[in-house]
Amino acid sequence: MPLTGHCLCKAVTYKVDVDKPVLTGYDHCDDCQRQSGSTYSLVCVVPKDKLTVDGPLKKYEGTADSGNAVYRWFCSECGSPIAHEPSAAPEIIALKGGSLDMEIKKGLKPDTEIWTVSKLPFCQEKLAKPFEHMPQ
Template structure:
């Protein structure tokens, strides 16, 4: 059964042809805080070749912690973030957790957090796999 989701206005939809994500992670970096307008980003990470995105999107690139580009994709109509794709790990795509359909996102179990060096002091949860910065690709 594919995992599905969409942006706020439903102009962008997506399906992921896997049963579960490779990982579910909080990203505490300053860029993700600004991108989401929240204290951190919640990402479900999948193999890029298993994700199909349908509808108009816009993307922009920023320099990630690795020094390589990270491409952020969003809906040009409602502005919802959809995904990010890092050049440092070209085989994966990090889908914004909030955009997953409710039946899938309510089952998410974050197990990893990145950029704990910039984690806001009131975020007290500590996950099993915590990285002060982004770990190198494996």
């Protein structure tokens, strides 16, 4: 079964002709924190040649610590991040795990963390007040 996903407004959709990601993990780099607006980005690495994308996609070119380009893909309508594409590894692309369809992302099993040098200290703690939904 292929991996499928979309942006928030559903203008951008994608399909990856693989059964599961090569790697699923948490990316703690500062750029991913800023792009996601969160403490890390859940990434699902897949072969780029298996990915098909439809819709109004934009790409932002940034520079990795290595000096190589990193292209961050997002929907030009709603701004949702879709993926990041490292030019240093042209055979892969890192999809943003939150953009996968719900039944697929529920089955993800992150097994890797990268850029832990930038991992925020409070990400180590278990919170005392978990809420299943918003508190009432």
